Amino acid sequence: MYVKVYERLWCSVSVLVGAVLAVFAFVPGAWRTGILLLVFAVWGIWVFMIILRPRIAWRRAQRNFLGRRRSTGDGQARFRAEETMVKHVNYRISARLHSAYPDASWEWETKDPARLIVRGGKGRLLLHGVPDYNYAEVDLRPNGCMECSLLRVVPVPSEHDLKEETPRADEQFNPQVWFEIQGRQVLEELIADLDSRGHNSLIMNEDGSVTVEGEFDDKAVPAFTSFPSKVHWPQTVRVLESEGYAADVDGEAIRVTW
Known part of the structure; x- marks a missing residue:
């Protein structure tokens, strides 16, 4: 030059x-x-x-x-300092989890844990090896305290899932309870009226309607606001028999005789 x-x-x-x-x-x-x-x-x-x-x-x-x-x-020195700080907090979180779940492991779900640690606030962890829980929430406070809460996050069920769960709810249906709440009163009123006019049987349909031969032009008329599904008909028949009625499953309905 x-x-x-x-x-x-x-x-x-x-x-x-x-x-x-x-x-x-x-x-x-x-x-x-x-x-x-x-x-x-x-x-x-x-x-x-x-x-x-x-x-x-x-x-x-x-x-x-x-x-x-x-x-x-x-910048490199700052990065090393942040990395060291995150490791210190990681050890504290691991110690807290291992005190209750020795096989637990986890990873940060929060994108920038160093920023969270410096400013404080709540962060999300993805858990592994923790029964019944899949996430944890860590609350890093300005005074240096740390709180850790376990979470179980499940998706909101779709309409299809709700339809699949309907039979499960139906399985919990109790014909004895149905009879005590609704069936007894409706049957007693119907049978009292029909017996006074010479009838000795009626048919209870799956939709809760009742058919009586020679009555209502042999058409089904509404009677019960709810009625046991077919899977509960055998138990419903036993409940009716225990109450003194003669009952049996007749095709697509239950015939009750007195």
């Missing part, structure tokens, strides 16, 4: 000498002093650009390089 600077400097001196000789040769005496001052001023600016501009640019590049190096070093 310095060789090129000296070459340009000697070149500028040659140009200056040529310009001065030209002024003395062609410029009259009245204008000569002003023109010479102008020539030397231009030459001085040129020399300044040749000598100092590369040095200024080099100094600027050096400062930028040192600044980037310093910022990179600070």
Whole structure:
């Protein structure tokens, strides 16, 4: 770089000498002093650009390089500090979980745990090896305390899942309870009326309606607001028999005789 600077400097001196000789040769005496001052001023600016501009640019590049190096070093140091801080908190969380679940392992569900640890707040953990729980919530408080709560997160059941669970709810249906709440009163009223008019049987349909031969034009009429499903009919028959009625499953209905 310095060789090129000296070459340009000697070149500028040659140009200056040529310009001065030209002024003395062609410029009259009245204008000569002003023109010479102008020539030397231009030459001085040129020399300044040749000598100092590369040095200024080099100094600027050096400062930028040192600044980037310093910022990179600070960033790496900050990253190492955050990493160490996260590890300390990880050990505290693991110790808390292992006190109750020795086989527990976990991972951060929160995207930036270092930011959470610095600012405080609640973060989510994904658990492994913890029966009945799949998540944990960690509350990191500004005073240094830490609270850990176990969570069980399950998806909201879809309409299809609810339909599949309907038979399970139906399996819990108790015909004896149905008879005590609704069946006894309805049957007693129907049988009292039908028996007084010479009937001795009726048919209970799956939809809760009742059919009586020779009554209502042999059409089914509503009677029960709810009725046991077919899977409970054998038990319903036993309940009716225990109450003194003769009952049996007749195809798609239950026939009751008295």
